[in-house]
Amino acid sequence: MIDDAARLIGREWAAFLELLGGSSWDSPTRLAGWTVEDLARHVHWGMTLEADALEIAAGSDDGHVDGHGGAVHGGTSVGERRAAGVDLEGPRDQIVPALRRARARLLAALAAVPTEPGTVLPMPYGDVPLELGLQVFVMEAAVHRSDLAHAVGADGLLAPDAHAAAATVLQAFWPALAAAAVATPPPGTAFLLRGTTVRVEVEYDGAGWGPPSGPPAVVVSGDDDAVLLAGYGRVPMDAAPVRVEGDRALARRLKEFVPGP
Secondary structure (H helix, E strand, O other): OHHHHHHHHHHHHHHHHHHHOOOOOOOEOOOOOOEHHHHHHHHHHHHHHHHHHHHHHHOOOOOOEOOOOOEOOOOOOOOOOOOOOOOOOOOHHHHHHHHHHHHHHHHHHHHHOOOOOOOEEEEOOEEEEHHHHHHHHHHHHHHHHHHHHHHOOOOOOOOHHHHHHHHHHHHHHHHHHHOOOOOOOOOOEEEEEEOOOOEEEEEEOOOOEEOOOOOOOEEEEOOHHHHHHHHOOOOOOOOOOOEEEEOHHHHHOHHHHOOOO
């Protein structure tokens, strides 16, 4: 479990760093209002957050981390705080070196985290079982590498071996993501995102999202990559190479109902 996740995470972040070498900091990304620089600084925050969670779980945490991805001693003891990411400030020429250090720290933390049953990661939004947390980390690396690749005109597809993690995370965190929505579909509306090997299905019952109780009002189907990129809002539903069955107006509003990540 750890070895596979570490391999994927390390590979995707290495590819992200390589893509940065051929990009302009001011280039827009497909994330509304974000430039390549904004994305890179966010990625630093995310990698340091993930490393921090793993270090706390391993009992090796010494406090918080500085703006360069390194540990700062004198913080709270293990069990008394939630993981925290580090905002990367400073000039642009510090971004890539800081990202390299954050990646190295994350991989070291992955190698040290305990794998026995019951291990949880103290994420800011609550304790997350290690196995699910690892899938979140794989998804983040794969999706943000895809975001940067798209911004620089490279292949923006998700890595096939990251599809399962991306689908699992979207299914598991759908209710949490929907909590930030400013709109909801009619009660009883179910969505089915059906790829070649992945499947995400949920229903809004008027109070929240949960397992479907009936046939879906919207079915989005296609290859895994197209379905996942549409589900994560990386491409508009009408522009994605997917097939939409049922209520197309509701399909187009999917990210109004489930914004982010």
